[in-house]
Amino acid sequence: MPGAGLIGRSAVVIGAGMAGLTAARALADSFERVTVLERDTLPEAPAFRAGTPQARHVHVMLGGGVRALGELVPGWEPAMGAAGAARLLTARVRRELPGYDPFPPRDFGGRGFSASRTLIEHILRGEILRHPSIRMFGDCRVLRLLADDGRSSVAGVSYERAGGAVETQRTDLVVDASGRGTPTLAFLQASSGEVPAETVIGIDMGYATTTFDIPSDAGEDWDGVLHLPDAPRRARRALLMPIEGHRWLVGLAGHRDEKPPGDWDGYLEFARSLRTPTIYRAIRTARRAGPIVRFRFPASVRRHFDRLTRFPRGLLPVGDAICRFNPVMGQGMSVAAKQACVLRDLLTARSSAPDPLGGLAEAFFRDAEPIIDAPWEIAAIPDLVYPETEGERPPGFERSVAYATALRRLAAVDADVHRLTWEVQQLLRPASALRDPGLVERVTQLV
Ligand SMILES: Cc1cc2nc3c(=O)[nH]c(=O)nc-3n(C[C@H](O)[C@H](O)[C@H](O)COP(=O)(O)OP(=O)(O)OC[C@H]3O[C@@H](n4cnc5c(N)ncnc54)[C@H](O)[C@@H]3O)c2cc1C
Numbered sequence: 001m002p003g004a005g006l007i008g009r010s011a012v013v014i015g016a017g018m019a020g021l022t023a024a025r026a027l028a029d030s031f032e033r034v035t036v037l038e039r040d041t042l043p044e045a046p047a048f049r050a051g052t053p054q055a056r057h058v059h060v061m062l063g064g065g066v067r068a069l070g071e072l073v074p075g076w077e078p079a080m081g082a083a084g085a086a087r088l089l090t091a092r093v094r095r096e097l098p099g100y101d102p103f104p105p106r107d108f109g110g111r112g113f114s115a116s117r118t119l120i121e122h123i124l125r126g127e128i129l130r131h132p133s134i135r136m137f138g139d140c141r142v143l144r145l146l147a148d149d150g151r152s153s154v155a156g157v158s159y160e161r162a163g164g165a166v167e168t169q170r171t172d173l174v175v176d177a178s179g180r181g182t183p184t185l186a187f188l189q190a191s192s193g194e195v196p197a198e199t200v201i202g203i204d205m206g207y208a209t210t211t212f213d214i215p216s217d218a219g220e221d222w223d224g225v226l227h228l229p230d231a232p233r234r235a236r237r238a239l240l241m242p243i244e245g246h247r248w249l250v251g252l253a254g255h256r257d258e259k260p261p262g263d264w265d266g267y268l269e270f271a272r273s274l275r276t277p278t279i280y281r282a283i284r285t286a287r288r289a290g291p292i293v294r295f296r297f298p299a300s301v302r303r304h305f306d307r308l309t310r311f312p313r314g315l316l317p318v319g320d321a322i323c324r325f326n327p328v329m330g331q332g333m334s335v336a337a338k339q340a341c342v343l344r345d346l347l348t349a350r351s352s353a354p355d356p357l358g359g360l361a362e363a364f365f366r367d368a369e370p371i372i373d374a375p376w377e378i379a380a381i382p383d384l385v386y387p388e389t390e391g392e393r394p395p396g397f398e399r400s401v402a403y404a405t406a407l408r409r410l411a412a413v414d415a416d417v418h419r420l421t422w423e424v425q426q427l428l429r430p431a432s433a434l435r436d437p438g439l440v441e442r443v444t445q446l447v
Pocket of ligand 1: 014015016017018019020037038039040050051052054057058059060061062140141142143177178179180207295297318319320321327329330331332333334335336
């Protein structure tokens with residue numbers, strides 16, 4: 001029997017990315033021991049590791065993510081400040097949207113940190129490890145999930161250590177935060193044969209990112225720049241954000257045959273071809289402080305685990321293993337942190353139930369869906385505006401696009417509407433806030 005208030009003796013988390021770390025913290029008050037197994041060597045200092053290749057690219061933490069992390073890991077934000085993360089006022093991010101270069105800057109009180117993904121994760125890992133129930137092991141690659149009860153439930157994991165030794169660990173719950181979700185899919189395939197349906201939006205994005213020392217004569221009216229394209233005419237976009245060490249991290253992106261190149265001349269030329277000269281002017285004479293790194297993002301993928309007729313007991317996928325968003329709106333880490341809050345609340349609510357782990361995954365999928373809906377609409381659906389994007393257009397798609405354009409027009413002139421759209425975009429409020437009848441009527445008149 002686990003101790004008082006606990007629902008299990010042990011939980012294992014696969015992967016020490018953002019979803020794994022936040023899930024570990026969510027589990028730690030409900031299990032005697034939480035073990036995180038990560039295939040990479042875990043660096044002592046903020047450093048790149050191969051298991052998260054996206055970490056070299058701009059990683060924005062949205063307001064909803066900051067709030068969720070504040071609940072789960074209150075020490076994270078102060079520790080970020082102490083580690084030198086750049087302080088950022090969201091009103092000081094110049095937003096260049098089609099028809100608005102820039103969109104009217106308004107201060108809605110959004111304040112936070114801007115930092116490299118390696119620093120964000122490093123600080124979070126250190127804070128998570130303060131919890132006495134959590135242990136974390138690098139160089140442990142999970143090979144497969146162990147089955148119990150005629151394959152209807154998961155009983156543990158087998159994993160390989162650096163030298164090749166294979167070990168097993170039996171556990172009450174396995175959380176799959178491996179990003180790709182391969183352990184979960186392989187288990188489902190081998191047990192019931194039923195894998196989740198997927199919604200796939202094939203965008204074929206390419207990113208090219210590099211760092212610069214912030215020049216002493218940097219722009220006076222902004223600290224960061226978000227540049228969005230005039231879709232579907234153009235696909236080139238860019239994001240410039242300050243990070244620790246008084247540097248800018250600048251990511252250029254485009255899709256299909258408009259991907260940014262990896263050489264400096266091509267990179268600069270791509271920046272010059274954007275609709276406005278803001279980013280080009282900022283970087284053309286700035287001192288480059290790192291190589292140009294590229295990343296290809298073929299498709300946004302949403303797995304509908306909630307639609308499966310049954311799901312194994314003792315298993316829970318989280319984060320990118322459920323839904324991988326087009327990164328352009330910077331949502332994945334925030335959604336992972338919000339999912340961890342859902343998990344923590346579910347575990348607390350079930351602590352006195354006769355079988356707290358029975359049906360846990362089904363309840364989690366149900367509660368996590370609304371958290372995924374809004375960012376999915378914000379990031380993935382606009383990709384469908386491009387005729388060449390692969391994926392089924394939802395019913396009434398063209399009308400939704402016209403509505404979104406009209407909503408943006410209204411937000412430009414009405415500060416209250418702007419605040420509302422900003423809060424939804426920052427994942428601070430649900431998308432349903434935009435369906436208020438009074439607002440819908442006003443927007444519809446502009447369509
Ligand atoms: C180019 C790019 C830019 C992005 N920008 C942003 C942004 O601005 N803001 C934002 O919020 N999000 C952004 N994201 C998304 C974000 O990186 C992820 O959504 C978020 O980190 C959650 O990922 P995860 O933890 O589920 O998976 P991952 O980050 O993929 O982590 C999975 C972890 O599991 C480990 N692992 C995998 N398999 C095994 C195994 N078998 N055994 C043990 N360990 C294993 C991996 O090594 C890794 O550490 C971006 C993504 C990309 C691709």
